Amino acid sequence: MAELLAELTADTAADPAVSPSEQLLLVLDGFEGPLDMLLALGRDQKVDLTRISILELADQYLAFVAEARKVRLELAADYLVMAAWLAYLKSRLLLPEPEGEEPSGEDMAAALAFQLQRLEAMKGVAAKLFARPRLGVDVHPRGAPEDLDLRRKSVYEVTLFDLLRAYGQQRARKEAGVLHIAPVRLYSMEEAVQRLTALLGHMPDWATLASFLPGGEGGGLLTRSALAAHFAATLELAKAGRVELRQEGAFAPLYVRGRQAGDTPADPSDS
Amino acid sequence: MIKEVTDAQEAEARIGRLRLLEALLFASAEPLDEETLAGRVGPEVGLLLEELRAHYAPRGVNLVRTGGGWAFRTAVDLAPELRREEEVSRKLSRAAIETLAIIAYHQPVTRGEIESIRGVATSKGTLDLLMEHGWIRPGKRRETPGRPLTWITTDHFLDHFGLESLRDLPSVDDLRAAGLLDSRPVLLGLGTAGDDGGLAATGEDGDEES
Amino acid sequence: MIKEVTDAQEAEARIGRLRLLEALLFASAEPLDEETLAGRVGPEVGLLLEELRAHYAPRGVNLVRTGGGWAFRTAVDLAPELRREEEVSRKLSRAAIETLAIIAYHQPVTRGEIESIRGVATSKGTLDLLMEHGWIRPGKRRETPGRPLTWITTDHFLDHFGLESLRDLPSVDDLRAAGLLDSRPVLLGLGTAGDDGGLAATGEDGDEES
Numbered sequence: 181m182a183e184l185l186a187e188l189t190a191d192t193a194a195d196p197a198v199s200p201s202e203q204l205l206l207v208l209d210g211f212e213g214p215l216d217m218l219l220a221l222g223r224d225q226k227v228d229l230t231r232i233s234i235l236e237l238a239d240q241y242l243a244f245v246a247e248a249r250k251v252r253l254e255l256a257a258d259y260l261v262m263a264a265w266l267a268y269l270k271s272r273l274l275l276p277e278p279e280g281e282e283p284s285g286e287d288m289a290a291a292l293a294f295q296l297q298r299l300e301a302m303k304g305v306a307a308k309l310f311a312r313p314r315l316g317v318d319v320h321p322r323g324a325p326e327d328l329d330l331r332r333k334s335v336y337e338v339t340l341f342d343l344l345r346a347y348g349q350q351r352a353r354k355e356a357g358v359l360h361i362a363p364v365r366l367y368s369m370e371e372a373v374q375r376l377t378a379l380l381g382h383m384p385d386w387a388t389l390a391s392f393l394p395g396g397e398g399g400g401l402l403t404r405s406a407l408a409a410h411f412a413a414t415l416e417l418a419k420a421g422r423v424e425l426r427q428e429g430a431f432a433p434l435y436v437r438g439r440q441a442g443d444t445p446a447d448p449s450d451s
Numbered sequence: 452m453i454k455e456v457t458d459a460q461e462a463e464a465r466i467g468r469l470r471l472l473e474a475l476l477f478a479s480a481e482p483l484d485e486e487t488l489a490g491r492v493g494p495e496v497g498l499l500l501e502e503l504r505a506h507y508a509p510r511g512v513n514l515v516r517t518g519g520g521w522a523f524r525t526a527v528d529l530a531p532e533l534r535r536e537e538e539v540s541r542k543l544s545r546a547a548i549e550t551l552a553i554i555a556y557h558q559p560v561t562r563g564e565i566e567s568i569r570g571v572a573t574s575k576g577t578l579d580l581l582m583e584h585g586w587i588r589p590g591k592r593r594e595t596p597g598r599p600l601t602w603i604t605t606d607h608f609l610d611h612f613g614l615e616s617l618r619d620l621p622s623v624d625d626l627r628a629a630g631l632l633d634s635r636p637v638l639l640g641l642g643t644a645g646d647d648g649g650l651a652a653t654g655e656d657g658d659e660e661s
Numbered sequence: 662m663i664k665e666v667t668d669a670q671e672a673e674a675r676i677g678r679l680r681l682l683e684a685l686l687f688a689s690a691e692p693l694d695e696e697t698l699a700g701r702v703g704p705e706v707g708l709l710l711e712e713l714r715a716h717y718a719p720r721g722v723n724l725v726r727t728g729g730g731w732a733f734r735t736a737v738d739l740a741p742e743l744r745r746e747e748e749v750s751r752k753l754s755r756a757a758i759e760t761l762a763i764i765a766y767h768q769p770v771t772r773g774e775i776e777s778i779r780g781v782a783t784s785k786g787t788l789d790l791l792m793e794h795g796w797i798r799p800g801k802r803r804e805t806p807g808r809p810l811t812w813i814t815t816d817h818f819l820d821h822f823g824l825e826s827l828r829d830l831p832s833v834d835d836l837r838a839a840g841l842l843d844s845r846p847v848l849l850g851l852g853t854a855g856d857d858g859g860l861a862a863t864g865e866d867g868d869e870e871s
Binding site: 470491533622625 | 682684720721743783784787788789798808
């Protein structure tokens with residue numbers, strides 16, 4: 181991780197005016213999502229992707245997320261989901277395999293390795309594709325075509341793109357005609373429910389409610405509304421039987437875990 | 452006319468210049484004058500042009516001198532067989548494209564409904580034009596007061612736009628997802644961000660509004 | 662390959678057809694398919710095309726086959742001397758380039774699958790940009806729950822990248838052999854916030870009036 185950070189922020193690291201959070205933001209800007217970042221970390225291992233150490237990769241990624249949270253950087257949900265999944269994967273790889281129908285840690289690691297290889301392959305061929313001689317750039321058609329109209333079945337030149345764009349623009353005009361009241365910048369419970377649902381789906385283990393909160397510089401009212409909304413959302417989801425909650429005592433951290441279909445209800449002593 | 456070439460290397464360089472000259476003349480939208488061409492292939496451009504002209508003289512494409520420049524043109528004697536279609540291609544008006552799109556998406560649809568969707572009156576000429584081109588045809592009458600005529604698209608419409616069936620038209624959500632329907636509310640706040648994943652969308656591909 | 666010609670008159674007719682074919686292809690900036698050409702020069706169009714291709718192979722302009730059509734294009738090796746700077750400077754985003762490659766290699770592919778391969782949501786302005794370039798278009802809907810729309814590449818895509826067919830995509834056989842052209846979603850359901858099922862189900866056909 182440190183290597184990657186150093187590499188990607190080489191220009192700014194020397195500049196004391198750039199804060200750690202800005203540096204991290206710059207790193208993040210260089211990636212097309214968490215998978216892309218994992219791929220970059222994987223390449224740092226300088227081995228064939230088929231022989232990559234998934235454990236090492238998970239550690240590097242988790243170190244990055246920890247760093248980001250330390251400087252209270254708002255990470256997109258995608259990155260948090262990946263962190264949760266990798267933490268789980270790590271535990272599966274390190275602990276003895278439990279009995280059960282869940283995919284084994286090895287299977288999960290293999291699936292991740294496959295995704296990385298597939299993404300790497302697509303990046304590779306994308307580069308090859310765009311390295312080819314391209315029409316209008318390297319290779320040219322007849323510059324002064326004589327319009328013979330051999331194939332055109334209609335005298336009007338309209339493409340599917342024109343048609344779809346016209347419809348899209350027409351719909352957009354119509355939708356834009358509706359008056360939108362500016363909402364107050366508060367976190368709604370619906371949004372918290374949505375966010376938690378998305379995150380929990382990938383999070384089979386206990387985690388503190390605080391870890392689900394969007395970090396960031398919103399501060400003040402927005403942060404407090406996020407906490408309130410997420411708290412209310414966990415209660416709502418618990419009522420619907422979709423999550424389980426656990427708290428050791430009054431004011432102790434609240435733990436949340438997604439409830440898988442077919443799970444037995446949580447041990448009452450846990451609640 | 453053709454310059455004596457003794458050295459093999461020089462012959463190759465000459466062929467290279469000839470090929471470049473050929474490609475330049477082919478790709479240019481305008482006739483190119485000798486001065487411009489000399490800048491690319493060297494001072495012996497006159498000889499090279501003559502050589503090219505001689506090569507193409509018996510072929511279906513000729514190198515011709517026109518208004519001080521040089522250009523490839525299809526051979527004059529082939530003109531009867533290359534006759535252009537009577538009508539040159541034209542752009543369809545925006546109103547016509549929109550009307551066609553609305554019929555495609557909302558069919559069967561009456562003229563009144565088209566007008567209410569577009570928010571403007573549809574000129575009779577628009578529907579006539581679309582019908583003349585075989586893209587739309589009248590459907591059944593709507594069983595409502597006045598029994599208005601409805602409009603539907605034809606097989607030729609599918610053919611023209613390369614669609615196998617109407618089901619393959621992208622839905623409104625597909626259009627939105629593809630970026631073809633972009634109706635961001637004027638004032639965007641957290642409360643309305645739910646339509647494409649809300650906060651989850653933050654920092655995806657850097658296209659989010661702040 | 663070249664048909665034996667015995668009769669002088671027949672030879673002349675053949676040359677006439679060759680010249681016409683040459684002129685037809687030269688006149689058009691877009692590739693012409695063999696069916697269209699056969700309608701003008703007769704059923705032996707395949708042989709004539711091969712003859713023309715061979716004639717132009719060493720020249721500055723080549724006859725190339727792309728996506729079932731034929732077109733004259735400047736020779737690839739002249740690219741450095743013909744490169745148009747203003748075109749090169751119109752750079753595509755990494756997201757757009759990767760998305761195009763995924764569509765090319767995995768087609769027909771749904772947006773959800775593209776997102777699962779890239780691990781991020783597809784931003785607006787990616788698919789519509791690729792479509793505006795004429796490289797991709799909607800294909801058939803997938804017959805799975807939600808009937809998501811698929812995306813495929815166009816003939817113009819092949820033409821643009823100088824490919825005769827999709828089989829000529831770089832490394833396509835290697836990737837297939839390595840199992841990397843499998844677009845199935847893997848354990849991680851990443852970047853699929855707007856998965857196809859949900860989206861296509863809402864507002865299907867977009868015929869709801871608001």
